[in-house]
Amino acid sequence: MRTFEVFLKRPGKDEFRHVGSMQAPDPEMAQVLARDSYCRRGEGDQMWLVDRSDVVEVDQEVLATTTDLAHRTNDGSAVAARRKQLRAEGAS
């Protein structure tokens, strides 16, 4: 038996979402079983099945490097402070 991860996309603008896992002997049978397990009421109009052994889980150490890179974001506080100051001056 192979284990498949099931991703379902609801009709419309939603993104694909992981909805669960299931076992099947092969990709052909997996499609039928995935429909019966995860899509009995038209919950999605597209589905991806990914063999679990093909999923690459990214190492925590690789991900960790991205958390201290403050220069990649900007919370806009400097500009907001300036606007606030201008509003205060206009009001007085």
Place this chain on the structure above:
Amino acid sequence: MTRTWSDLDDFQAFIDGGGMVEPNDDMPAPYRDEVFRFIEFHANSELMGGLTERDWIPRAPGVRLKQIFLAKTQDEIGHAHLLYQVAADMGLKTRTEMLEQLFDGRSRFHNVFHYQAVTWADQIAIAYLVDAAAFASQRAVFAECTYGPYKRVLKRIVSEEGFHMRHGEEMLLRLAEGTDTQRSMFQDALTRWWWPAVQLFGPDSDPNDPLLRWKIKSQTNETLRHAYIQKYVPLLQSYGFEIPDDNLRFDAEAEDGKGAWLTTDIDWEPLKATMRQGGPDSRRRISTAAANYADTAWVRSALEPKPVAA
């Protein structure tokens, strides 16, 4: 390197900070054990519940109700199917081990599936009261649920349980508006099923229940049970049915003048008996489930990958 925590305090801080645990994490052993046990219990209950629904497909009156019970059976077995996958992925028992232990009478499942459904009205009482209780308790798990795979399948399970509940309400409405015989059939069923349904929530939670601390459960058993009683006592009375509780009373002063329905002290002995497989119908239920598993062996063998011919 997988995610790991230095000790239970470190793990608790992660949980309290809104963390979600995933299968490949190096989760603390007590978390793995407790969450696994809880999911296995849930999976067993869905399977045993599905088999109850199945019993009534041939006896459901009319095509529409037969279709509803077919779909419900498929839903419940489907719930079990999803949950056994999540449980098996925790690496403590295989699906086959869980099923074999259930059919050997070594595993636990919800108290309500240890009782006999005597008439069609019992099945409606189950659809109305038991599905609603299951819905309330599952929704309370879904609300927080720190174990990712469980939360994802609960989303689907809870939404389907909502359909079951509405079917149950409609079936109750039909009986309530029916003949005197139908009404008295339902009254008898309610008398049999009220306490098992209320007891489904379990006795008061241990304040140190690790499942509360780890945010698998979002509310205590007593909170959920109390809310259920507040909702279903007036609903059932509005249909003209009587709750089988001589001490039931509405205390207008309770809860800062909001008022509350107070019941007699609950006797938990029947619930404890079901947890030892000593309920009125435990033996038959388990042997029916085991027989069904044996009957369907051909499906499992048909699904085994076949060697490719040279």
